[in-house]
Amino acid sequence: MATTKDTSVNNGNPAETQDLGEQLQLLSPSDEAQPGNERNRCSEGGQNDPSGETSNTLGSSCCKNISVFSSSLVSTMVQKHPLAVTRVLVFLVLLILILIIALIIVALRHEQGCRPEHPHVPSAPCDPCPGNDWIFSLGKCYFFSEEEKDWNSSKAFCLSHNSSLAKIEKERPKEKAFLKHQIGKEAFWIGLTRRNDKSWEWEDGEDARLDVIGDGSSCACLNDPKDIEASSSKCSQKHRWICISEPLKNTKAILKKDGV
Structure with missing residues (x-):
């Protein structure tokens, strides 16, 4: 009879029934206790507890578990595959060194800019001329055409490349030797008119001190490699031509510094 009385009392008290249910729930396994759901508790803990204490506790627990797992995994890898781990570390170190060296090379090139490969040879450092068909010599850029045009068309070509028909200075013996070597026996238009x-x-209006031989034609071409003399020719006649220009702006300072 006493047992029946106690049961009836418990059934009649809702508060005690609720406490008993909570105790049973704590003793029984739940989905939240499963390892796969630990992540959900970490992400949703802040929603269940506005104060944030539950979220912080669960987040700290997750971080500790991940840290322990990572350390254990690394330790296991080192113990089971020491040679493979060593190779990976060596590869990573070499990769980092290569990247550092590449960055240093790029920085040095950017700082130095364009410089000639052989400082004592007046070659074309970093392409100071308008194109690959141009020749850099004596501090200037020269273009010797392969095709033939009349004088005005030749002049237009040079202007389109920010240059002009060649102006030959008789007082420059090195330039004379250079031109003799380049023109051979061909006739080339120069920037000389009557x-x-x-x-x-010359095209810039300066008086010409170059000897010009021939009839009364209004244009002149260079065709005497021996004495670098000009011959008059009809402007409509077709000849090869010589363009001349200053080095590009971004290389002038370097050429001057290197004594070219």
């Missing part, structure tokens, strides 16, 4: 008073001038 004024109305029969005198000759």
Whole structure:
């Protein structure tokens, strides 16, 4: 009779029934205790507890578990495969060294800019001329055409490349030797025209001190490699031509510094 009385009392008290249910729930395994659901508890803990204490506790627990797992995994790898781990570490170190060296090389090239490979040879450092068909010599860029055009068309070609028909200075013996080697026996238009008073001038208006031989034609070409003399020719006649220009702006300072 006493047992029946106690049971009836418990059934009649809702608070005690609720406490008993909570105790049974704590003793029984739940989905939250499974390892796969630990992640969900970490991410949703803040929603269940507005104060944030539950979220912080679960987050700390997750971090500790991950850290312990990672350390254990690394330790196991080192013990079971020491040679493989060593190779991986060596590879990573070499990769880092290669990247550092590459960055240093790029930085040095950017700092130094364009420089000639052989400082004592007046070659074309870092392409100071308008194109690959141009020749860098004596601090200037020269273009010797392969095709033939009339004088005006030749002039237009040079202008389109930010240059002009060649202006030959008789007082420059090195330039004479260079031109002799380049032109051979061919005739090349130069930037020399006849004024109305029969005198000759360069495109920039300067008086020509170069000897010009021939009839009364208004344009001149270079065709005497021995003495570097010019011959008059009809402007409509087709010849090869010589363009001349200053080095590109971004290489002038370097060329001057290197004594070219």
